[in-house]
Amino acid sequence: MQARSVETSYTRSKIHPQKFALYISFGSILMMFAGFTSAYIVKQSGGNWLEFELPSLFYYNALVVIASSITLHLGFRAFMRNAVTRYRLMVALTFVLGLTFIFVQYSAWMEMMRELEIFLQTNASGGFIYVITGVHVAHVLGGISALSVLLTYALTQKHRTTPTRKLRYELIAHYWHFVGFLWLYLLAFFTLVG
Amino acid sequence: MADIDITTEALEHGHDHHDDHHDHESDKYRSSFISHYIFSLDHKMIAKQYLITGIFWAIIGGLMSLVFRLQLGFPEENFSWLKPILGKWITVNGEGMGSLDPEFYYALVTMHGTIMVFFVLTAGLSGTFSNLLIPLQIGARDMASGLLNMISYWLFFLSGVVMFASLFLNTGPFSGGWTAYPPLSALPQAMSGSKAGMTLWTISLVIFVASVLLGGINYITTVINLRTKGMSFWRMPLTVWAFLVTAVLGLLSFPVLVSAFVLMIFDRSLQTSFYLSEIFINGQALDHVGGSPILYQHLFWFLGHPEVYIIIVPGFGMVSEIISVNSRKPIFGYKAMVLSILAIAFLAFIVWAHHMFMSGVNPFLTNFFVIFTLIIAVPSAVKVFNWIATLYKGNIRFTNGMLFAVGFVSLFISGGLTGIWLGNSALDIQLHDTYFVVAHFHIVMGVAAFFGMFAGIYHWFPRMFGRFMNSTLGKVHFWGTMIGSYMIFWPMHYTGLAGVPRRYYRFDNFDSFAQFASLNEFITIAAILTFAVQLLFVINFFYSIFRGKKQTELNPWNATTLEWTAPIHAGHGNWPGPIPQVHRWAYDYSKGDRDFIPQTEPLNDWELEEEHNH
16 A cells, blocks of 8 residues: 555645544534534423433543543653553453443433433433434444554554554544543533532 | 655656656556546546536536426427426326426426536536636646546535436435425425425535535635746736636535534434424324424525525626636726625625515514615626726627636626615515516526636636637527527516416416416517527537637737636646746736736836835
């Protein structure tokens, strides 16, 4: 797969085009969730809205998200300083935390169904929670598959800090921080808007 | 990631990829038919793929409109001759009278709208020209990511395959209108088109959105990051500005459509009640309680309104460029042109509810939307004024591209003015969902956007294929289309003012609308003739690819912009040598004693002095 594309030798800004493209796609993803949360507000103000308390697992998962971003960042620092063992450990830890996040979200849905008896069809208020958290989990799964790539490289390749690898790490890490941030935003939204 | 951003040294050192012997693997890879014509990473080839796919869909969408126009113009006529094509959708009674199935009439209207809006005027238009012109006009070797660009086209192709397959379903394609309002769209039992047809429609459009987003991310990244030395924002041709803004609009509005669809899918398949409430079908009460169909309308039109600008803004850019080149004058008010595009794009996001004045939206809320809608007239008028001012006292060359560009301005004025009528919520009480609306949007974004596309095709055809399209056929095409489309859509204003509703299957059994029977016949005949003229274009297009007059000079229109500095049959990478550098803006026409000064030419002494004195 050599030379599949032709890069312009002159780039304008310091930021790598792929990183820039990633940031633009964040805007797109944000707009989708903005669409959901606006719909939530509009529907809520329209009445027939069942209020209930969010499962506490959602809040615990905020801690998981923050922890995973920290480990991924520590992993990057270790990567840059060639602290190989630490770097591998941190990436693996992040990967595990990512899986934990999915598992906890799943448990939270189960809790909503078993204990609160809020099902997908019960009321739009619960429906929105399932749909929005579900779409978010889909984006986290995307992040986890990216992390698995990172993890595979970390464990199988002889360690070197090349620009390509640094870029790969940064792209994946920024996406991961973004979906984590997204969860914090959604949680704050659910809590404040109710 | 590593494998897609490798600089080919060969290109930097003056080799075309055809004689690139440095890298065997890449040479082999590139010379294969599949990588060159099918899974191409070259933005120029992807542009052609978009264009030809768009032409295919335009023919399908156009033919559909002819079928339903036949029904509207000649409701008493025998249509059994259509049976070989439409099969069971033509029902033949005992006396041999064939008539169009009413359900299929709605399917045709729905598909015509969906195909034209998304496949032709979004993908076919901005997919083609953003791909072709962004890298060539800003001085880049390709898009930021050729791979994403290729995936973007193939997702578009795939969404087309899914939509095309839905045409052949036993229950028919989706038939609830291109806006897919619930409950009709959300309940499979509502009508036969809402069954598998709607499922495929949704799948197709979700894939389509993915394609638009990947394309858009690429366009924006390319414009912002890969401009050549000297190509500052204020030196960019207006085309590039227009494509940039179009991509931003798409990136911000299409995701919201996905949100709307996700909720719709849950309502359809998993019995939720986001959009549905208290509905009876065949005397049976459904379980759905508490949903709001208006919610879908808000989400849909949050995309839907920016979408009309996604369709028309590329036209703005190309028309500005073509008018300036062929008037041999700098574009009048360059910065005003840019700012007005930005203003229109901004306003596009805060006027969506003007599609919903009659949907039961709070009338106090509509005031807000009326005002912002009417404000759009201001930047639009700025653009029109500037186009006319550019033409004024110009040394005009009536090339085919130029004819269509001027036609665009005419259509944009006549369609835009009726927009001011419709933007008033009080007038909309009478005009909503009538043929007045049909006339308005077809002229201002349908036909006008097509004119922008035609202008672009005629003007940049040599850039795409190294040949010219036949000019005489082109002139026939222009006049036929110009006169024809006014003949189709102008009378609709009158029927609309009289209250004739759109989407109806036939009118002869309404006392108040039967009087328009002969007008409807007239419109149908005009539509058939106009479509026939489009076939001339299609023939001209494909004939000229192979047999058209060869392009002999590098810069046939004497334009200033960079796309004409690349070789006629440029390989992947566009410029065999180093990328040209830019020293001036894109509109130095008739400056001093020079007819035009290319962007690559450094400022001369007196220009430097002038700049200094500023």
